[in-house]
């Protein structure tokens with residue numbers, strides 16, 4: 001089916017139906033398991049181990065990656081984003097969706113059995129370690145080396161900006177069999193699942209401006225022996241797998257951002273109702289009302305587009321164009337919404353501990369992480 005095929009679904013039905021109270025159950029679970037702990041996790045810069053386990057026990061880490069039940073995941077991701085903590089949502093999404101998706105999509109049965117039950121229960125934490133100092137938007141300059149050995153690979157390199165870095169039990173990583181300086185590293189790259197307690201793996205905190213609870217780390221791999229049975233997908237053909245997995249990652253990031261925009265707008269509306277300027281509530285001023293109306297209307301469009309993308313994923317039809325449009329628009333709208341929210345809060349929004357300030361810090365990562373907006377614009381242009 002083409003993207004503009006008239007047989008495309010009417011996802012408004014899906015939004016209205018609310019999937020039999022599923023959204024309410026998700027909200028209740030997040031309210032009881034995450035919200036009371038969120039500030040602590042922000043301060044500790046990670047979700048606690050007991051927090052992971054309770055998320056696992058509640059079933060929130062076991063939702064579908066594909067098929068009709070992916071629509072449940074779309075609701076979960078939107079609600080997770082709607083909590084207003086960018087670091088928590090990134091941490092959970094990297095664990096339960098982005099990193100795990102490589103095993104779901106390309107892993108062997110033995111790899112799935114070894115890692116996924118523990119990940120679903122919140123006993124094993126997953127991280128995705130792709131980025132390097134010279135390899136971000138463009139992975140061709142990948143230098144982490146997977147040197148072939150008798151039993152598999154010896155891996156050496158350094159991965160940056162790894163969410164869940166210090167707590168991860170296993171890392172999905174990318175390494176090339178090309179020696180340094182021998183051309184396009186990505187053209188001979190493989191995906192490997194590496195046990196984080198293996199000899200030669202060291203983790204170093206890498207605090208970021210926002211996403212405080214995302215446990216951001218630099219991960220150094222020094223002569224790490226990785227067995228051939230830890231190869232995920234085809235040897236030297238990671239590029240093929242990345243195309244599919246990165247589309248999924250963009251869909252996930254887009255749905256989280258949709259929820260983030262909703263949270264931001266709710267905070268903004270509540271504030272302009274209460275705060276008075278020139279003797280009237282701030283929201284009485286037309287300039288303020290129109291600004292919020294612009295954001296609300298963009299939010300509604302992006303949210304519908306998000307569910308359309310989720311429907312495509314549920315039906316095995318997600319494409320690069322749709323995933324890129326969603327991630328681009330949703331994360332950039334989240335920045336605009338957070339900036340507006342902070343602006344109308346005045347100086348109180350700019351205070352270091354203000355909620356508006358946190359939303360702003362967190363939103364700024366969206367158009368960078370998981371594909372910078374400029375790269376997505378290139379993809380949107382090229383895939384039409």
Ligand SMILES: Cc1cc2nc3c(=O)[nH]c(=O)nc-3n(C[C@H](O)[C@H](O)[C@H](O)COP(=O)(O)OP(=O)(O)OC[C@H]3O[C@@H](n4cnc5c(N)ncnc54)[C@H](O)[C@@H]3O)c2cc1C
Pocket residue numbers: 094128129130131132133135136137138160161162163164208211365368369370371372373374375378
């Ligand atoms: C909060 C956060 C969490 C992250 N978590 C993870 C993680 O868990 N695992 C992981 O592997 N990585 C992670 N990343 C890394 C992330 O995926 C990369 O930041 C992203 O791929 C962009 O790469 P880069 O930062 O190296 O920017 P570069 O590729 O060096 O680009 C720098 C800037 O150049 C611009 N640019 C890029 N491409 C183009 C273009 N084609 N045309 C014009 N301008 C362009 C963009 O503005 C971009 O921000 C995280 C990043 C952040 C900020």
